[in-house]
Amino acid sequence: MRPGYELWRPNREKAGSVTTKFVVVLLLVATAVVAALVTIGGWSLLKGGGGMGIVCAIYALLYAFFAFLVARWNRGILPVVAALSMILAIFCAVGAESWFNRDRAGFDEALLPSSLIGLLVIILGLLQIALIAASLYAFNQEWHVEEERPIGSGEDYGAGASGHPQPA
Numbered sequence: 001m002r003p004g005y006e007l008w009r010p011n012r013e014k015a016g017s018v019t020t021k022f023v024v025v026l027l028l029v030a031t032a033v034v035a036a037l038v039t040i041g042g043w044s045l046l047k048g049g050g051g052m053g054i055v056c057a058i059y060a061l062l063y064a065f066f067a068f069l070v071a072r073w074n075r076g077i078l079p080v081v082a083a084l085s086m087i088l089a090i091f092c093a094v095g096a097e098s099w100f101n102r103d104r105a106g107f108d109e110a111l112l113p114s115s116l117i118g119l120l121v122i123i124l125g126l127l128q129i130a131l132i133a134a135s136l137y138a139f140n141q142e143w144h145v146e147e148e149r150p151i152g153s154g155e156d157y158g159a160g161a162s163g164h165p166q167p168a
Contacts, residue, residue, distance in 0.1 A: 020138045021070060027131040028067035028081070031088075034124045035060035041112030041120070042099075059088060070138075078139040085128040085135070092125030 039046065039056040046053030062084070069077045099118030102109075110117060 014141075017138075017141045020134065020141060021073065024078070024081075024131070024134050024138050025067050025071050027127060027134055028063050028070060031085075031124065031127050031131060032060050032063035032067065034120055034127065035063065035088075037112075038117055038120050038124065042110040042114075042117045045102075045110045059084070075139060075142075078135040081135045082132045082139075085131045089125050089128035089132070092121050092128065096121040096125065 035056055039053060039060055043053050046056060066077055066081050070081075096118055099114050099121055102114035112120075
């Protein structure tokens, strides 16, 4: 960067980019919360089934971390979010029915009722489909584009605009 110039990221100031970032962060936080509820509510049953409790806990922590990164305009994590969301959606599609089948006699019960955990798993799967679409849409908004401009010479458009013209 040359002296007297500043970096400007015009695509981050657009209302569409700010809205998309908010939606992606909201979906990531919702995924982390629902995954944590499934982990805590079904821990006694998940830990015995090949370590899926640990996998679910890792997903909850990763998605909370991803929400932090996207909130800071990190565009590079969005394809990773889409890929991991696809894997989690497959896990949810395969595993949801087994939670509902646990309502019969002879099965151990978890902290939360099995039918509620099954419903949470279905919600988690649907969240993943929405998250895949939103993260790929956000990736195409080119948050990474940077331009140099003289310090104080540019106008702010979109989110964060003061509405007052800058003196030349």
